Amino acid sequence: MTLLDTPSDSAASAASAKRVFLRDETSAVLRVDESNIPLAETVDIDPMSTAPMIVNMGPVHPSTHGVLRLVLEMQGEQVLRSKPVIGYLHTGMEKTGEQLSFLQGTTNVTRMDYASPLFNELVFSLATEKLLNIEVPPRAQWIRTMMCELNRISSHMLFQATNGMDVGAVSMMLYGNRLREETLRILEKVTGLRMNHNYIRPGGVAVDLPDGWREDIGGLLDMLPPLLDEFDQLLTGQPIFRERLQGVGAINTEECLALGVTGPILRGTGYAWDLRRDMPYLKYDELDFDVIVGSYGDCFDRYAVRLAEARESIRIVRQCIEKMPTGDYRLQDKKVTPPPRARIDESMEALIHHFKIFTEGFKVPEGEVYVSIESPRGELGCYVVSDGGSHPHRMHIRAPSFVNLQTMPHMMQDALVADVVAIISSVDPVLGEVDR
Amino acid sequence: MPRIPILGDTAEIAEKGLGGLEHNFLTARIEDLVNWSRARSLMPATFGLACCAIEMMATGGSHYDIARFGMETFRASPRQADVMIVSGRVSQKMAPVLRQIYDQMMEPKWVISMGVCASSGGMFNNYAIVQGVDQIVPVDVYAPGCPPGPETLLHAIVTLHKMIESDELVKRRDANGGGAGVTVEQRDGQTATQIVLSR
Amino acid sequence: MSEESDTAVADTPVADGPVADSEAPAAAEAGSQPETAYGVAVTDSRGQMVLHPDRETYVETITALRDDGFVSVMDLCGVDNLNRVTRDLPVGVGAERFEVVVSLIAHEPPRRIRVRVQIPENDPTVASLFDVFPGTENLERETWDMFGVTFDGHPDPSRILMPPDWQGHPLRKDFAVGSVPVQFKGAAAPR
Numbered sequence: 001m002t003l004l005d006t007p008s009d010s011a012a013s014a015a016s017a018k019r020v021f022l023r024d025e026t027s028a029v030l031r032v033d034e035s036n037i038p039l040a041e042t043v044d045i046d047p048m049s050t051a052p053m054i055v056n057m058g059p060v061h062p063s064t065h066g067v068l069r070l071v072l073e074m075q076g077e078q079v080l081r082s083k084p085v086i087g088y089l090h091t092g093m094e095k096t097g098e099q100l101s102f103l104q105g106t107t108n109v110t111r112m113d114y115a116s117p118l119f120n121e122l123v124f125s126l127a128t129e130k131l132l133n134i135e136v137p138p139r140a141q142w143i144r145t146m147m148c149e150l151n152r153i154s155s156h157m158l159f160q161a162t163n164g165m166d167v168g169a170v171s172m173m174l175y176g177n178r179l180r181e182e183t184l185r186i187l188e189k190v191t192g193l194r195m196n197h198n199y200i201r202p203g204g205v206a207v208d209l210p211d212g213w214r215e216d217i218g219g220l221l222d223m224l225p226p227l228l229d230e231f232d233q234l235l236t237g238q239p240i241f242r243e244r245l246q247g248v249g250a251i252n253t254e255e256c257l258a259l260g261v262t263g264p265i266l267r268g269t270g271y272a273w274d275l276r277r278d279m280p281y282l283k284y285d286e287l288d289f290d291v292i293v294g295s296y297g298d299c300f301d302r303y304a305v306r307l308a309e310a311r312e313s314i315r316i317v318r319q320c321i322e323k324m325p326t327g328d329y330r331l332q333d334k335k336v337t338p339p340p341r342a343r344i345d346e347s348m349e350a351l352i353h354h355f356k357i358f359t360e361g362f363k364v365p366e367g368e369v370y371v372s373i374e375s376p377r378g379e380l381g382c383y384v385v386s387d388g389g390s391h392p393h394r395m396h397i398r399a400p401s402f403v404n405l406q407t408m409p410h411m412m413q414d415a416l417v418a419d420v421v422a423i424i425s426s427v428d429p430v431l432g433e434v435d436r
Numbered sequence: 437m438p439r440i441p442i443l444g445d446t447a448e449i450a451e452k453g454l455g456g457l458e459h460n461f462l463t464a465r466i467e468d469l470v471n472w473s474r475a476r477s478l479m480p481a482t483f484g485l486a487c488c489a490i491e492m493m494a495t496g497g498s499h500y501d502i503a504r505f506g507m508e509t510f511r512a513s514p515r516q517a518d519v520m521i522v523s524g525r526v527s528q529k530m531a532p533v534l535r536q537i538y539d540q541m542m543e544p545k546w547v548i549s550m551g552v553c554a555s556s557g558g559m560f561n562n563y564a565i566v567q568g569v570d571q572i573v574p575v576d577v578y579a580p581g582c583p584p585g586p587e588t589l590l591h592a593i594v595t596l597h598k599m600i601e602s603d604e605l606v607k608r609r610d611a612n613g614g615g616a617g618v619t620v621e622q623r624d625g626q627t628a629t630q631i632v633l634s635r
Numbered sequence: 636m637s638e639e640s641d642t643a644v645a646d647t648p649v650a651d652g653p654v655a656d657s658e659a660p661a662a663a664e665a666g667s668q669p670e671t672a673y674g675v676a677v678t679d680s681r682g683q684m685v686l687h688p689d690r691e692t693y694v695e696t697i698t699a700l701r702d703d704g705f706v707s708v709m710d711l712c713g714v715d716n717l718n719r720v721t722r723d724l725p726v727g728v729g730a731e732r733f734e735v736v737v738s739l740i741a742h743e744p745p746r747r748i749r750v751r752v753q754i755p756e757n758d759p760t761v762a763s764l765f766d767v768f769p770g771t772e773n774l775e776r777e778t779w780d781m782f783g784v785t786f787d788g789h790p791d792p793s794r795i796l797m798p799p800d801w802q803g804h805p806l807r808k809d810f811a812v813g814s815v816p817v818q819f820k821g822a823a824a825p826r
Binding site for chain 1: 486489
Binding site for chain 1: 760770
């Protein structure tokens with residue numbers, strides 16, 4: 001904790017000034033070098049002073065969703081300016097991605113956004129497929145669509161759990177996790193893992209859907225709506241919850257677009273922009289679903305958008321079950337896909353093929369692509385540069401949380417410190433994706 | 437024979453042996469009792485880092501129910517925590533923070549390294565990740581997996597319980613001179629605190 | 636750089652993306668890929684229009700794109716092309732070691748465009764886009780952190796992912812991949 005020399009009347013001017021993004025004394029972003037903030041014991045603190053104070057929050061804090069750190073400039077309980085400090089989970093995945101072949105790349109990217117790993121695999125696979133100029137079979141596309149929507153449900157349930165807990169409804173952790181467990185059970189049955197599936201790969205998906213998948217997923221979809229209605233009963237109409245979220249952390253469409261913000265934050269402002277509808281990929285152009293928008297762009301709208309999106313995902317998965325075609329679950333192109341496991345036991349050529357494709361990988365034509373999809377947090381993009389080898393020359397993930405994090409100082413300006421927690425939660429950052 | 441409060445009337449003890457007592461009782465080494473009670477009420481520090489933190493939260497959910505092991509109270513303050521579950525990859529930037537949290541925890545304290553990233557760096561052998569959290573803090577139990585499922589974490593917790601009960605940890609710390617070296621100073625008007633355990 | 640920049644700025648770029656768009660007249664008129672758009676050289680990469688401004692016209696080009704309906708910068712990242720021989724660059728654009736790649740999006744009609752600017756190794760500096768699109772702040776900080784490309788006019792040119800006192804720029808090709816020893820920085824000694 002440190003006291004600044006700023007005169008105390010700057011608080012009033014900051015509060016009254018119009019919120020502006022560009023460099024200005026009244027900017028919401030606290031541009032301070034966090035390494036130069038003096039320690040508390042080196043500063044002479046006058047306990048009666050009313051000057052603004054810099055408070056550090058995180059990186060280990062129960063409501064910062066992992067390791068987000070915030071430096072807050074406070075006037076009493078009011079936040080004047082703030083700055084998110086990130087990098088505490090920096091994993092060097094983009095460097096590691098250059099060491100792994102295109103086939104191995106999905107194991108790497110799936111660990112970025114650990115709340116929605118299938119989306120990371122999907123965007124990397126789509127980028128690789130665009131470089132290879134191949135198109136995966138229809139069944140693989142439908143499986144991808146369906147699994148991604150299941151993953152979206154589990155991701156939004158995790159948000160409901162943490163959002164409820166952050167604003168004080170601790171039992172929502174149990175409710176949200178219960179729903180998430182039901183979804184994860186399906187994901188585990190199909191992919192073999194609860195998280196970090198490495199299921200969607202260049203050329204299709206790793207394995208076909210297991211026997212009885214229609215009954216399993218159908219049972220889940222029958223089970224989910226009443227459980228989702230519990231959220232409405234417990235949270236949506238609850239006055240304390242509404243008081244904590246309504247009108248807190250409001251942001252408008254222009255600000256969102258200028259900051260490059262996507263996903264539920266942008267839709268919460270009433271701007272209907274969803275890549276699934278507006279720039280469709282996979283089979284979304286054959287599906288019937290609604291784009292959910294809010295009206296005020298506050299924390300409550302973001303909560304409501306995510307809850308309603310989970311319901312839309314249920315609709316989408318139902319359609320996927322109906323429309324699921326038969327056929328190959330991955331491309332039958334021996335350059336890209338390994339032989340079936342059963343063939344390896346009986347064919348020497350298949351064994352050699354399997355060995356070669358997993359040790360050397362496949363060559364990808366030279367070029368660069370940017371592919372993007374709508375992840376539960378916004379536009380998830382992948383920029384891949386290939387130099388003609390089997391490894392990417394450069395692999396960059398445009399992480400939605402990383403960009404969305406820039407809204408925090410603007411949402412937090414003039415908010416109370418208790419609202420800061422609600423705002424962090426409503427942005428729903430996944431720090432693994434922010435720091436990569 | 438005098439009347440001993442906890443045992444009741446001890447007059448018949450000479451004739452009937454222990455059967456002559458009003459109450460049953462057990463005898464044990466106090467070390468065993470303390471270790472038993474320690475093992476049953478561990479309070480983990482919330483140290484969620486990456487993917488494994490989500491599985492740690494799932495372990496706290498109703499399906500896996502970490503409360504069965506007396507560990508549902510995740511403490512935000514390291515001062516109130518006994519065990520740190522390092523759940524996820526530890527970056528170079530996070531390493532000093534992690535060490536500081538560990539130093540702030542009160543002795544006795546234990547560390548579970550959850551997942552391969554925390555245990556060995558995992559698949560991220562690069563510039564950013566500390567190759568094993570045991571380079572920074574002493575680790576008692578390593579939970580394998582990427583991420584370890586809740587079952588694996590529960591297994592690690594049960595393993596830690598057994599280690600605490602069997603007193604292995606104290607012996608190990610004694611042997612290598614580890615531990616935080618916390619000393620209790622006598623203040624005016626108090627009698628000196630007798631530390632009878634673990635040494 | 637082309638001389639017909641004045642006229643080309645007015646042209647609508649070729650619509651990209653899966654949504655068939657009848658409002659982009661340039662696509663129908665041109666028939667083939669134009670050599671310049673917005674006054675700078677242009678290439679096609681897997682159906683995506685890529686602009687290649689030089690460092691002087693970089694901000695101008697982005698501003699022109701913004702005025703043409705590109706509402707957001709979606710992505711900004713660096714690329715290190717050390718030891719890379721062949722590159723798909725248009726005639727007249729010299730290959731340099733570093734590249735800054737900007738992806739923009741327009742919503743009406745939905746389309747994307749990419750801008751690649753070459754940054755020489757001996758002077759890795761380019762103007763910041765902060766004044767045009769404030770959303771590039773984090774992305775430019777990351778590019779500086781990872782590649783050492785400085786952005787002139789950036790309000791907060793500091794490291795974002797690595798610790799503030801870190802040496803080197805990790806995503807450069809000449810930065811070692813392997814693990815490095817733990818660096819303790821300012822950690823309190825064990826009591």
